[in-house]
């Protein structure tokens with residue numbers, strides 16, 4: 259049997275990995291030049307406690323299961339994951355009533371350890387929180403990841419277990435014959451397939467229509483963010499939420515796994531997907547600052563090192579669209595708005611088991627769930643650094659000064675699949691620091707050019723025509 263997964267975001271990556279447990283041929287198609295360049299690239303990276311989700315919904319079910327799976331998943335795939343917990347901050351009696359509702363809702367769906375704490379307790383745990391705080395809801399199961407780490411690790415592990423990865427390959431059509439999937443068309447030619455999984459993120463509605471399926475109906479909802487320098491460490495020790503609004507969990511203040519502070523997101527419904535859907539705006543960023551300052555009044559926006567936006571694929575009705583369709587062999591993991599990152603492992607497990615049951619698939623004994631991440635120079639002690647440099651002198655050359663990333667790590671990332679400056683950045687953190695690549699981009703470009711055997715003019719930021727240099731000044 260041959261099965262194709264469309265979309266190498268966190269959802270498609272984990273589905274492809276789960277499918278590799280069975281003795282079948284699995285193909286993953288991604289139109290971008292790398293894994294996790296879609297919605298999975300720009301979000302809060304919170305593994306939610308799920309108390310925001312309504313009982314009885316697909317979101318609640320997959321969120322609770324997915325959250326529980328992250329500890330084992332992070333161990334197997336060796337990506338950084340920290341269960342730092344979250345506090346929902348209440349400032350008035352309406353907010354306190356909202357905390358009570360969230361706690362009751364969370365307990366009904368199975369979130370463990372929820373507790374309402376008083377003003378003194380929250381201020382002792384989070385001394386920078388607004389002193390006007392009245393109470394907070396504590397959720398110990400909330401965690402943080404860098405979302406692209408999860409997708410990259412899952413794809414690497416799936417490839418080690420036989421996955422065929424087709425990057426830079428856009429699916430343009432789905433062949434359905436006699437009510438069942440028989441293949442797909444792509445811009446790199448056709449493929450015969452027995453089943454297809456639609457995990458196309460913001461484009462999942464278009465992909466569904468290619469198979470003649472009319473759900474999901476999606477609309478884009480933008481979220482803007484501000485990333486603060488590591489100097490802001492300590493602004494928050496846990497994920498800080500305000501009491502939620504009707505269409506979002508509100509603007510958060512949280513540490514990232516690398517020790518920066520992230521503020522955001524906003525929630526703006528857009529009329530349609532457009533090339534500038536993920537642009538930031540002065541209005542949006544001002545809303546981020548004022549929302550974040552309400553939680554932590556003393557935070558310093560002058561420590562901003564980056565602003566960015568992500569776009570949520572909001573499904574009509576708000577529910578994830580996960581499972582089989584009227585077309586035999588056409589499955590969906592679509593409408594994956596927040597908490598899709600949290601839910602992804604559970605969605606992947608559920609869907610792969612559904613497919614296995616329908617096609618009578620057996621798990622293969624040879625599947626190896628373990629993947630080892632390459633060494634991070636900045637995290638090693640002196641002895642380990644010296645040993646690494648002894649083995650390979652390129653680990654002795656620092657390329658990204660802000661995050662102390664070495665040439666050896668950049669070469670390792672390229673050998674593991676990075677083809678672009680962003681591919682290197684997401685795998686190594688080079689260019690993610692205070693100077694945002696001002697110092698190291700040219701050097702990364704040179705290393706990419708050398709390792710890939712292409713002229714510098716062909717190296718791109720993130721694929722296609724996104725080139726950095728246009729030509730030589732002198733021949």
Ligand SMILES: Cc1cc2nc3c(=O)[nH]c(=O)nc-3n(C[C@H](O)[C@H](O)[C@H](O)COP(=O)(O)OP(=O)(O)OC[C@H]3O[C@@H](n4cnc5c(N)ncnc54)[C@H](O)[C@@H]3O)c2cc1C
Nearest residue numbers: 265267269289296297298301304429459481597598599600
């Ligand atoms: C602002 C914001 C904040 C969020 N915060 C959180 C959070 O804190 N916690 C949480 O759990 N969730 C959060 N989410 C939700 C989470 O980011 C998403 O649910 C998740 O990333 C969706 O992953 P995906 O794989 O479905 O989509 P994507 O990552 O978009 O992957 C789909 C892929 O399909 C590819 N593709 C599309 N069409 C085609 C085609 N025709 N052919 C080939 N490839 C195609 C795309 O290029 C893309 O790479 C947030 C989302 C946003 C936008």
